[in-house]
Amino acid sequence: MSDNTVTPLAPLTLLGTGAMGTALARTWLAAGHPLTVWNRTPSRAEALAAEGATVAASAAEAVAASRLVVTCLLDDDSVGETLDGVDLTGRDLVNLTTGTPADGRSRAAWAEARGARFLDGGIMAVPPMIGAPRSGAYVFYSGSAELFEEHRETLAVPAGTTYVGADPGFAALCDVALLSGMYGMFAGVTHAFALIRGEDIEPKEFAPLLVSWLTAMAQSAYGTADRLQSGDYRTGVVSNLAMQVAGKATLLRTAEEQGVDPDLLTPFMTLMERRLADGHGDEDTTGLVELLAPGKD
Template identity: 40%
Template sequence: MSHESPSLVPASAGSVSVIGLGQMGSALAEAFLAAGRTTTVWNRTPAKADALVERGAVRADSIADAVAAGDAVVVCVLDYAAVRELLDPVVGVLAGRTLVNLTSGSPEQARESAAWAAGHGFSYLDGAVMTTPPGIGRPSSMILCSGSPAAFAEHREALAALGDPVDLGEDAGLAALYDTGLLGLMWSVFAGWLHAAALVGVDGVPAGAFTPLAIRWLTTVGGFMETYAPQLDACRYPGDDATVAVQLAAVDHLLEASRARGVDTRLPELHRDMMAKTVASGHGQDSYARVIEQFRGA
């Protein structure tokens, strides 16, 4: 089935245009199509739209046509500079529409983009897709959104085709801020798991046997995080569970076991150094949450 692009026709309510058809952009477009949304697609390389057109998408002949066809215009390209390069020439067509920017960037870039949108008379939502392309469309996949509350309310149902839309509020920079923080958490968890798998693997424990217990343990760790979060906000760290001093002694066991097995010790050494500095500053009897002050530079 082939769909031709009408030139600059008024967008129908609930229609979506997707600009940028890399792996993620294509997955976004496929999810909108699966949800029954009228979906117009555009990419610098037109052939990237072929498979989507076969599934029922409308191919836009130009980026202006793509913008005009969508009640919501979803852009997912390399970076924010590419967003501006593509959309500045057609910024007048965006007036009265909502731009949903799912391009990765910094909080500062997101806030600048929101100001740019406001200056040109269109609504702006910045977003972060907290999954890889195969996870698009799963209800468990978070789609972080920040920016215009009215735009989020208007397009929430459409965004739900991609996953679970999470509204972070009016500050357009919050989606990117949460994104960077959550990715840092992911990499830290991955690093800890890989180090642990290497450690037990030396003694012949397969990663497949160790990992179910690691996942179970992360549920417990999540409970600790919920306990510590109010302490972080209040900057008060009562040591009514395992104190920093107790955990500093425990990390030495991890270092000893790592050295004995020839496993890289840089990660546990970082943990030890942060704890040791906390103890040296006179806070060894506080909860582990006190270590945040090392990251804060206090």
């Protein structure tokens, strides 16, 4: 005889049903997980009740309903306020609220002092990507490795999971590091489109050229990582700092001719000039990291 017993899916609690919280909740409900939700404004949880969620009257009631408790609130202060006075003994607290590395570390100590295991998370997605196949959504996790392994399957339902270490601050750090790189790219894209504005160049025709170029140039991050790891900023350099600083005049003069404000370019160029003036003309731009983070190995 075969055993057709179906193992029930793990129940969990979600605190916070804003846009991201609602997207998370719907994927867990769709997958069959028993879900208890709470929101400071109860009306925002009504739609989830219609989809099968249990709506708790208080945060304390919601936390008492499940061992696994996920927070997706406005900010770190909101987490503290929501869970103030709530018994966390024996709970596994997974914080998906956007915060800083220091927030993650202090919240981990706060949770552990209250008898809970803690995992911090950084969501690399916007709400429409959550639960969408092949969207590329994933979440950085850091903190208790035991908690992560125990709940990995449940946490992987809304988005992919990437565990980045026992330090509770690492999820937020990786999150913000990637977002910072993204905004640097956005700055370049903005400047590029500003240069062609008003010319007989269609933005939709220019966009594929820009995407192709940025995709190719993004591979340089691997070389930067290798040089930072080895401490050798000179070997294999193709376009050195001296060459790049010499070429900046053309970039700035073109911006002037096109009537484009160079403010998105000049901070990076200033860093290149400083590094060159310190005698590092045969390096690439890797050494600029030392100007931004002096004294850190």
